[in-house]
Amino acid sequence: MQDKKIFIVIPAYNEEKKIGSVIESLQKEGYSDILVINDGSTDRTEEVARENGAEVLNMIINRGQGAALSLGIDYLKKTCNPDIIVTFDADGQHRPEDIASLMAPILENKVDIAIGSRFLEKKSKIPPFRKIILKGGIIFTRFVSQIKISDTHNGFRALGKKAIDSIQITQRGMEHSSEIIDEIRRKELVFKEVPVEILYTDYSKVKGQKNSNFVKIGLKVILKKLA
Secondary structure: OOOOOEEEEEEEOOOOOOHHHHHHHHHHOOOOOEEEEEEOOOOOHHHHHHHOOOEEEEEOOOOOHHHHHHHHHHHHHHHOOOOEEEEOOOOOOOOHHHHHHHHHHHHOOOOOEEEEEOOOOOOOOOOHHHHHHHHHHHHHHHHHHOOOOOOOOOOOEEEOHHHHHHOOOOOOOOOHHHHHHHHHHHOOOOEEEEEOOOOOOHHHHHHOOOOOHHHHHHHHHHHHHHO
């Protein structure tokens, strides 16, 4: 793994309270190439991220997680020729300790992309109503994308070279997760789900995706397919 160029991409919007500790936790696990996409924050997200040793790209206005990830991945493709890109949340929900197992099937040349799943080992203490919403999203994605997957809206994933080069993210908001699954099918990428633990805290539940937004995401996915 030492000869592989591994980058962590973190989209962040008004995360000054958490971004420093998230970066520090990644560094403790040995990940030094960390790119924060400051998605139009109005607080000190940029300053805190830089102070803690991350590279930062600034977006002038808040455009959404999909747009932030697209910018970060395109930037790394043009400047760093990465072997693996790991997408990681800024609110402390993801565990850096899970990155090694997430990357393992890529490093073993078995898959093009690995997707974290909070349902395979059921370690994550998912709030009951959120679990119902997520399960609905799984059924919806299986229907529209024709891919069997256990966790459709998990932002914790690892992309190998083929996935980095072929996946195109055009959806600005959270619907980019469904778009990535569509891209896996369209580009005939080999994927695997890997068990990860998502940490639900009072902070992350406030900062995370609102349950009501999942309906909007579904409508946007349908409209794109009809376009």
